[in-house]
Amino acid sequence: MIKIFLVDDEYLALNLLExxxxxxxxxxxxxxxxxxxxALERIQQEPIDLLFLDIQMPVLSGNNLLKTLQNPPLVVFTTAYAEYAIEAYDLNVVDYLLKPFPFERFLQAVQKAKQLLQARQAPPDAPTVPNFLSLxxxxxxxxxxLEDILYIEGLKEYVRFVCTGNRKYVTLESLRNLEEQLPHTQFSRVHKSYIVANNKVSALDGNMLEIGTVKIPISRGKREEVVAGIFRGLGGS
Structure with a gap:
């Protein structure tokens, strides 16, 4: 069982989540x-796996509440305001639900949390990531x-998977979550907007990676890390 705690200053929102x-x-x-x-007092005392947390609340906002927790549970932000999304992902939340959200969207956030909890609980020698993604x-x-993925591009609240055979998939997801879920030996976050499959990169031209005919930028300051991770033994030049 996944233990859930709800925080929202509106009774209607609390009742809907319940x-x-x-x-x-x-x-x-x-x-x-x-x-x-x-809520802050109870969260520190209750055994909680997943916290659904409103952002705009009097006295203490949801994001500031989260910052005060030393060992926070997994968190899903619920809010009517889209402008908090960037800060939410900086706080490494599982998901960001814009009110009003349907049951289907709630369930999607729960599934993300389940995957993260399962990965945490898996024994050290057990594989925590399957060889495919369900999108x-x-x-x-x-x-x-995973072997078919060439690269993944961030599109604000969505991501685009570009795969072999000229296949493309756009789905509601964040690069931050994917970066945590995908095996680091196979994929690298090379830019704020791109994750690449290491074995699909064919060349490095300055600060651009080549995957087939596509060129993908490397973030400033990441070039040495990318070379070490993808082009092993080539050095930093």
Whole structure:
């Protein structure tokens, strides 16, 4: 069971989240709070796996509440304001839900949290990442083999997977989450907007990586790291 705690200063939002939680069999609601200061006290005492946290609240905002926690649980931000998205991902939250969000979007956030919790709980010698990703694209679930991925491009709240055979998939996801989930021996974050498959890179031209006919920029200051990770033994020149 995944232990859930809800924090929102609006009763309607709390009640909706509670109704969503009750529809998922392996979720357990261990508490909910409307007042952020009282929520902070309870969060530090309750065994919590996943926290659904509103951002705009009186006295103490959700992002500041999160910053005060020494050992925070996994967090999903819930808010009516899109402008907090960048800071949310800087705080390494699991997901960012814009109100009003449907049950389907709630469930997607829960699935992300489940994957992260499973990875944490897996034994050290067990593989924590499968050899494929399941992507929700145009209402369908697409199975994409890691070996087929050429590179991944960030498109604000979405990402675009470019794969062999001229296949492309656009899905709601963040590069930050993918960077954590994908095996680092196979993929590298080379730019704020790009993750590349190491074995698909054919050349380095200045600060541009070549994958087929596509050129992908390397972030300033990452060139040495990229060379060491992708072009082993070539040095930093």
């Amino acid at each position: 109704a969503y939680v009750q529809q998922v069999p392996d979720l357990e609601l261990v508490g909910k709070e409307k007042l952020p200061m009282k 929700k694209v145009d209402g369908k679930l697409a199975k994409v083999a």
